[in-house]
Amino acid sequence: xxxxxxxxxxxxxxxxxxxxxxxxxxxxxxxxxxxxxxxxxxxxxxxxxxxxxxxxxxxxxxxxxxxxxxxxxxxxxxxxxxxxxxxxxxxxxxxxxxxxxxxx
Numbered sequence: 708x709x710x711x712x713x714x715x716x717x718x719x720x721x722x723x724x725x726x727x728x729x730x731x732x733x734x735x736x737x738x739x740x741x742x743x744x745x746x747x748x749x750x751x752x753x754x755x756x757x758x759x760x761x762x763x764x765x766x767x768x769x770x771x772x773x774x775x776x777x778x779x780x781x782x783x784x785x786x787x788x789x790x791x792x793x794x795x796x797x798x799x800x801x802x803x804x805x806x807x808x809x810x811x
Contacts, residue, residue, distance in 0.1 A: 766789045771801070784802075
């Protein structure tokens with residue numbers, strides 16, 4: 708695993724990150740760019756316009772209040788554009804699941 712940035716969420720603690728399907732783990736701060744976090748952890752996220760228009764960088768994120776909730780299948784995911792989205796505050800763990808289509 709590559710070195711990750713340290714920092715905090717709204718209450719000062721770090722936000723754990725799990726990047727899927729790679730299984731790469733690290734830490735970041737609330738407010739960090741998703742694209743920056745993924746790249747710092749050594750995972751390549753495809754991009755196009757870097758303005759949120761083209762959709763090449765779409766990922767699904769899930770937000771967990773507690774790291775132990777990772778097994779909770781009922782946590783809804785939301786699709787966001789990784790190049791313009793920030794790590795949300797107030798969560799202990801987020802998963803970032805690449806929606807990458809290799810034919811794109």
